[in-house]
Amino acid sequence: MRTVGIISHGMGNLSSVVNAFTKLGYDSILLDTPEYVSKCDKIVLPGVGAFEDGMKELTDRGLDESLQVHVASGRHLLGICLGMQLLMSKSYEFGEFEGFSFIKGEVRKIANPDLSLRLPHIGWNTTILCDQKHPILEGLPHEVCHYYINSYTCFCDEPSEVLGYFEYGDIYTSMIARENIVGVQFHPEKSQNYGLKILDNFMKW
């Protein structure tokens, strides 16, 4: 499979994601309507910005339903940053909003009770992998640096669906996986070699 579908819902810099797949030798199709979603075996749901806007932009374009069909058919989906958070049941970013519920759990703000942390959480942090047998983690060391930029983070109901953690004042979920779905909180397209490796693994999965 040499082609990846990239969901284009007006939330964030898609050219970074496209450039990364181009560098790896894959073709990208930008999906801003449901039309070609069913043609793609591999789909990436990227995105930065607020949860409510992200979900609304998908719904307005009819992409929410086509993503549900994609996942139900057993084809692969990778959520990046906000795209990962949208996979969860619910978010408390500026209100209370429903997500896809592909993975059970919530999105909440990184705790900062004594205001000792700077937020957003921006920069290179260590991702600690808990299940290196997952195909998406092929060839990665147990601890690896990735580029993060987030104030909100995922809390999974089911610990076995957590693939990796990061530490920022507390321990938080960095990667999630269930069946044909994977989500990463960091930006693999901006994390140089160990980020591009994950995108390549996704395509070979």
Next chain:
Amino acid sequence: MLKKRLIPVLLLKNGFLVRSYQFERHQSIGNPVIQANRYNDWCVDELIYLDITRDDRYDLRRNDQKLQRVGGALDILRLVSQGCFMPLTFGGKIRTIADMDVRFESGADKIAINTIAFEDPDMITRAARRFGSQAIVISIDAKREDNGEYVAYTHNGSRPAPVSLHDFVSELESRGAGEILINSIDQDGTGDGYDIDLIRLVTSRTRLPVIACGGVGDYSDFAEAFTEGGASAAAAANIFNFRELSDRMAKRSLIQASIDIRPID
């Protein structure tokens, strides 16, 4: 835990990379695209491009045998982003939401705004609503006046800002900014080290991550931005442009100072 970052800043003027001295003198030092590819190969943590062109002339003719001719800062951004697999901030000449739109479309991950943020602080909020706070870097150029007070300057360091630096910094988080880039006009290009008082003034008035800039002359200058200034990232321009393997030397010096940074691959 989160690593401290090391960030080369590339100054663009009329399509060339330049070095700057106290915001007044600019000397051309080469091709911005080739330089970015070099940084990508070196695995630096992040890149910041600032377009300080004061008119609209761009020219890359020095390297036109190797590169397609490019028309402006946006074409440079597009070319750079194709080979840049680390975060890329682009600043300079941004006045409107449409200016931001086109920079994100051209491959920027974050935009840095300066003059417009002082003239119309609501613009920060509008930009954050549209692109997310994480994509909005507020770039502040400041100078210590004769009475010892720090004053922010706009328009490439040429005009004193209409508001106090203290108040402006304190309000940035609630306005929706994601990061602050603080540059010292006095230290710019001197190689005398960071203005630590200025950096501390900013880091003590906000919970946002702060990128320190201006004055690095030696690798050992970087550590002070973290240990004394409380910054989240240390940026510099000239030292990265003029010395081979400067990112490794800088990182080695930070490791020696026990700063927690991303290891050299």
